[in-house]
Amino acid sequence: MGLRNAFAPVIDLIFPPRCPLCGVATVSFGGGAPALCAGCWGQLDMPGGGGCSLCQAPVRDGGEICAPCHVSPPPHDGIAAATHYNAASRELVLALKYGGRIALAPLLGQLMAERLQGVDANWLVVPVPLHRWRLWRRGFNQSALLAGHIAEATGAGLLVDGLVRRRHTPSLSGLAREKRAQVLIGAIAVNRRVAARFAGAQVLLVDDVLTSGATSNACIAALRSVGVEKVRIACFARVVGAQLPHI
Ligand SMILES: [Zn+2]
Numbered sequence: 001m002g003l004r005n006a007f008a009p010v011i012d013l014i015f016p017p018r019c020p021l022c023g024v025a026t027v028s029f030g031g032g033a034p035a036l037c038a039g040c041w042g043q044l045d046m047p048g049g050g051g052c053s054l055c056q057a058p059v060r061d062g063g064e065i066c067a068p069c070h071v072s073p074p075p076h077d078g079i080a081a082a083t084h085y086n087a088a089s090r091e092l093v094l095a096l097k098y099g100g101r102i103a104l105a106p107l108l109g110q111l112m113a114e115r116l117q118g119v120d121a122n123w124l125v126v127p128v129p130l131h132r133w134r135l136w137r138r139g140f141n142q143s144a145l146l147a148g149h150i151a152e153a154t155g156a157g158l159l160v161d162g163l164v165r166r167r168h169t170p171s172l173s174g175l176a177r178e179k180r181a182q183v184l185i186g187a188i189a190v191n192r193r194v195a196a197r198f199a200g201a202q203v204l205l206v207d208d209v210l211t212s213g214a215t216s217n218a219c220i221a222a223l224r225s226v227g228v229e230k231v232r233i234a235c236f237a238r239v240v241g242a243q244l245p246h247i
């Protein structure tokens with residue numbers, strides 16, 4: 001560690017860190033993790049503050065909860081998105097997920113952690129699970145990598161295998177909203193070996209992209225069934241509006 005730090009300026013001079021989106025030489029982000037260049041930072045669409053505390057939608061009368069959430073409360077206790085889904089956030093997620101650029105996880109995890117006021121050692125961080133076949137093929141669960149960095153940044157406990165996929169489900173890409181929910185019925189469950197830790201717990205559910213909410217709703221139902229009291233969702237990129245991306 002000390003050695004790496006001592007030589008970091010020299011290494012950076014010979015192999016300057018590159019922006020993971022456009023490849024331009026840039027300065028390194030804490031500990032040598034990649035940083036975006038100023039131009040690419042500007043491409044990310046960060047949600048503004050002051051929205052509904054449950055769904056982040058703008059609230060017209062300045063209240064804490066928007067009218068639709070009042071009328072029909074969501075199953076979760078709040079969503080914290082680091083970015084709105086757009087071309088730049090999509091490219092970062094694709095590079096992490098399918099390009100194997102796991103060095104991006106600290107940067108993305110840090111951007112997510114910055115949105116998580118109130119998450120501390122009393123919380124448990126749990127990633128959205130991958131089925132073991134997919135895990136075996138990809139070699140890692142991107143949400144688990146993000147969850148690890150968030151737990152580190154917030155001091156929360158980490159339960160990487162708190163949730164499991166009981167059966168393999170087809171990719172949700174290209175499926176309509178209702179179909180997504182149908183496909184997931186009974187597919188996600190709490191890992192019985194750690195179920196006792198969930199009674200009365202506050203859980204931060206971590207996903208890379210939040211689209212229709214079908215997957216997170218299935219996770220939340222499983223968590224509530226074993227007595228979880230609060231569930232907040234943290235995602236890197238949130239799709240707003242009706243469009244469902246192919247990712
Ligand atoms: Zn760039």
Ligand SMILES: [Zn+2]
Pocket residue numbers: 052053054055056057065066067068069
């Ligand atoms: Zn709302």
